[in-house]
Every structure is written in structure tokens, then in C-alpha cells.
Amino acid sequence: xxxxxxxxxxxxxxxxxxxxxxxxxxxxxxxxxxxxxxxxxxxxxxxxxxxxxxxxxxxxxxxxxxxxxxxxxxxxxxxxxxxxxxxxxxxxxxxxxxxxxxxxxxxxxxxxxxxxxxxxxxxxxxxxxxxxxxxxxxxxxxxxxxxxxxxxxxxxxxxxxxxxxxxxxxxxxxxxxxxxxxxxxxxxxxxxxxxxxxxxxxxxxxxxxxxxxxxxxxxxxxxxxxxxxxxxxxxxxxxxxxxxxxxxxxxxxxxxxxxxxxxxxxxxxxxxx
Numbered sequence: 001x002x003x004x005x006x007x008x009x010x011x012x013x014x015x016x017x018x019x020x021x022x023x024x025x026x027x028x029x030x031x032x033x034x035x036x037x038x039x040x041x042x043x044x045x046x047x048x049x050x051x052x053x054x055x056x057x058x059x060x061x062x063x064x065x066x067x068x069x070x071x072x073x074x075x076x077x078x079x080x081x082x083x084x085x086x087x088x089x090x091x092x093x094x095x096x097x098x099x100x101x102x103x104x105x106x107x108x109x110x111x112x113x114x115x116x117x118x119x120x121x122x123x124x125x126x127x128x129x130x131x132x133x134x135x136x137x138x139x140x141x142x143x144x145x146x147x148x149x150x151x152x153x154x155x156x157x158x159x160x161x162x163x164x165x166x167x168x169x170x171x172x173x174x175x176x177x178x179x180x181x182x183x184x185x186x187x188x189x190x191x192x193x194x195x196x197x198x199x200x201x202x203x204x205x206x207x208x209x210x211x212x213x214x215x216x217x218x219x220x221x222x223x224x225x226x227x228x229x230x231x232x233x234x235x236x237x238x239x240x241x242x243x244x245x246x247x248x249x250x251x252x253x254x255x256x257x258x259x260x261x262x263x264x265x266x267x268x269x270x271x272x273x
Contacts, residue, residue, distance in 0.1 A: 017067035042249035054268035100245030125160035214250030
């Protein structure tokens with residue numbers, strides 16, 4: 001089997017693509033298991049094990065225009081990373097798909113969007129004002145995104161401080177737990193998003209550790225990945241940006257393979273719609 005250093009279904013040059021895959025290998029603030037800086041390349045490697053045809057969406061990625069543009073430089077402090085991401089995305093008209101890296105990279109990508117609803121699959125609220133004396137910590141990313149003025153929906157939440165849950169309630173941040181009926185989640189998301197667009201962030205710890213053991217902060221009682229297929233089925237035509245974050249590559253390649261598969265299914269669902 002051929003394995004290369006780019007996402008397996010990349011077939012276009014930058015500027016000609018409909019989907020732009022790029023890595024942000026940054027994990028400077030991870031507080032439990034570090035190593036998501038290795039995830040972009042691990043996800044790329046795992047993609048070579050997958051077929052281009054989506055059974056669920058009946059679409060073959062060979063008909064999609066996909067470019068893997070490599071990794072953004074993450075040398076220096078987080079301000080430098082934010083600037084590098086903005087420069088990288090300048091003039092991009094396609095749908096960007098960012099491979100993290102820790103969840104903080106979502107802030108660096110999302111700040112280049114306007115008029116979107118921020119939706120994240122995540123086990124954690126990430127609403128702390130600071131953590132380890134750092135306001136740009138992975139545990140603070142949703143708080144920083146709230147300050148940018150976006151509407152926020154969090155799906156799969158099952159961990160956070162009392163203060164974070166109070167902040168969410170007082171500031172209109174919509175929360176859905178794994179034990180919520182997913183049909184009801186979809187109906188509520190429809191009401192919140194209306195006719196608008198979505199920026200979607202998939203923190204891999206949203207899934208139960210049985211499905212994604214290789215994450216920085218695993219949390220029991222998580223989601224089954226099938227719910228993301230159903231989310232794509234309902235909303236992929238609204239998603240104009242996507243990131244997959246917090247993969248810490250595991251030796252069995254389970255988590256990075258799931259991450260790669262989610263990207264395949266998103267592209268298939270978007271093209272099918």
C-alpha cells in the first residue's frame with residue numbers, strides 16, 4: 001500500500017481546490033497528555049488506509065477538488081501562530097479544513113470568519129478565563145471565541161467547572177450532553193443557526209474513549225461518532241470551515257484514523273449536498 005506525506009485524496013493545487021486541508025501542529029498548552037503537534041501528519045498517514053468512496057453519502061472523493069497545503073509554521077508564541085494562520089488563509093475562497101494541534105488553534109482559524117455560528121463537538125466547555133496563567137490555553141478557547149462575538153453551540157459536553165456552566169447559562173451558550181436525544185439536538189441547532197453558516201470544530205475528546213483513545217484529555221461517557229455523520233447529513237451545506245483537534249496519535253492508529261474518516265465523510269457530504 002502506498003503511503004505519502006499528504007492527505008490521501010489530495011488532487012488539486014492551492015487556488016484550484018474546493019477543500020483546503022492544512023495542519024497547525026501546535027500543542028504548547030496541553031495540560032494532560034501532550035503530543036497533538038504530531039497529529040496532522042498522523043492523520044495524513046491514516047488517510048491512506050481509507051477508501052475514497054463514502055458508503056454513507058454515496059460519493060467518491062475522486063470527484064472532489066482537494067488540496068493538502070502542508071503545515072502552517074508554528075514557531076514562536078501564539079500571537080505569531082495566529083498571524084501565520086491569517087496570512088495562510090488570506091485570499092482563500094475554498095472550505096478550509098484545519099488539522100490540529102490543540103483546541104487553541106480553532107481561535108486562530110475562526111477569527112478569519114464573519115457571520116457564522118460556532119459549533120463544537122467537545123467533552124469540555126473550555127470557558128475558563130485563564131488556565132495555568134494563560135488566557136490562550138486550550139481550556140479557554142471557547143471563552144476567547146465568545147469574546148469575538150460568535151453564537152456558540154457545544155455538543156457532547158460532560159465536563160467543566162461550576163463557574164463555566166454558570167457562565168454558559170448566563171451568556172446564552174447552548175449546551176447539549178451525550179445523553180440528549182440527538183433528534184432534539186438537531187432541531188435546536190436548526191433554530192439557533194437559522195439561515196446562517198456554521199464553523200464546525202471537532203475536538204476528538206467529544207467521543208467516548210472507546211472510539212478515540214488517543215486524545216489529550218479523555219473523558220468517559222462520550223459520543224458515538226455516528227452522530228457526526230447525522231450532523232453532516234443535516235448541516236454540511238452550511239459548514240464553511242472545519243477543524244479536527246486534540247488528537248494525540250495512538251500506537252494502534254485508532255484515533256487518527258477516525259479523524260481522517262470524519263474529514264472524508266465531511267467532504268463527501270458537502271459535495272453530495
